[in-house]
Amino acid sequence: MKLLVTGGAGFIGSNFIRQRLLSRDGPAISRLVNLDALTYAGNPANLADLASDPRYVFAHGDIGDSALVSRLLAEHEIDAVVNFAAESHVDRSIDSPEPFIQTNVTGTLRLLNCAKQHWARLPAPQQSAFRFLHVSTDEVYGSLPPGAPAFTEEHNFEPNSPYAASKAASDHLVRAYQHTYGLPTLTTNCSNNYGPYHFPEKLIPLMILNALEGKPLPVYGDGQQIRDWLYVEDHAAAIWTVLQRGRVGETYNIGGWNEKPNLEIVKTICALLDKKSPRADGQSYTTQIAYVADRPGHDRRYAIDATKIHRELGWKPAETFATGIEKTVDWYLAHPAWATDITATRYARERLGAKA
Known part of the structure; x- marks a missing residue:
């Protein structure tokens, strides 16, 4: 199989690439061609140890560059596209929505056009085997009240942030290309991911790194916003399962069956660090928790019902939250140089207005 993975230098994409190139399971x-624009969250260091693999090709570019995408599809005789490329941080979308529309909507549209043209030129056997898998988020469904059933694939789209709205639009485009043109598409909507190589502005890595650096641990509002947490390697395995066996035109929700309020997540991280890397003064890292003003329009609860993917494709997460969060803390403790490079280099470049 020959894959084009977009956004593969980011958190989820790099974990997917690593899993596929190191796994002996499946075809x-x-x-494997990794197309990444290397914006602030894209980091070649995530895949540095795979750079010498003869199967791996890195292409620096944007999914909105139709000429580049078309050339890569043809030159490498691509069998499947897995689209991770996205602007994905809610706070950033509130501050500046336009980049989210450019990448998540216009970029996905152009990627779909290139894939459609490539697919149309393939011989019949390759046409039937070709797949376009679009990776999306549970945030397209909006917010759930306490006690309400978790999101299923039939839930209405009710996005509440510019980020979520841009992802909902891209999901609709993928669906439209399947129904209008027959392009064999698949969509996955996942819950909150965590694990190795997670960009440090997200909740879990931010708490780990701030705690170790003696900085405040900022918690929005009362900290009772609930999310379903999915270990990134479980997510990568689910995407591969959908790519192999998912029904064309279908959407599959991918969740970890781990609903937790943010404050509980922070306290769990503190307890693990208290045990694994205690503070010199003997106090708990929980003393660094600082409550801050809530995010505008902050969704209160997300929860994924992952029954469909388990029933149809046999996938379920291998990690519980307890095992996954301990693996995550251990990884950050073992890779301080990776985090230092991100915080010292990438944020500095971004402040200068350059792409990292």
Whole structure:
């Protein structure tokens, strides 16, 4: 199989690439092309140890560059596209929505056009085997009240942030290309991911790194916003399962069955760090928790019902939250140089207005 993975230098994409190139399960990967624009969250260091793999090709560019995408699809005789490329941080979308529309909507549209043209030129057997898998989020569904059933694939889209709205629009485009043109598409909507190589502005890595650096641990509002937490390697395995066996045109929700309020997440991290890397003064890291003003329009609860993917494709997460969060803390403790490079170099470049 020859894959084009977009956004593969980011958190989820790099974990997917690593899993596919190092795994012996399923069809062999003869070529994996990683197209990434290397914006603030894209980091080649995430895949540095795979750079010498003859199957791996890195292409620096944007999914909105139709000429580049078309060339990569043809040159590498791509069998499937897995689209991770996205602007994905809610706070950033509130501050500046336009980049989210450019990447998540216009970029996805252009990527779909290129994939459609490539697919149309393939011989019949390759046409039937070709897949376009679009990776999306549970945030397209909006917010759930306490006690309400979790999001299923039939839930209405009710996005509440510019980020969520841009992802909902891209999901609709993917659906439209399947129904209008017959492009064999698949969509996955996942819950909150965590694990190795997670960009440090997100909740879990931010709490780990701030705690170790003696900085405040900022918690929005009362900290009772509930999310379903999914270990990133479980997510990568689910995407591969959908790509292999998912029904064309279908959407599959991917969740960890781990609903937790943010404050509980922070306290769990503090307890693990208290045990694994205690403070010199003997106090708990919980003393660094600082409540801050809530995010505008902050959704109160997300929860994914992942029954469909388990029933149809046999996937379920391998990690509980207890095992996954301990693995995550251990990874950050073992890789301080990776985090230092991100915080010292990438944020500095971004402040200068340059792409990292």
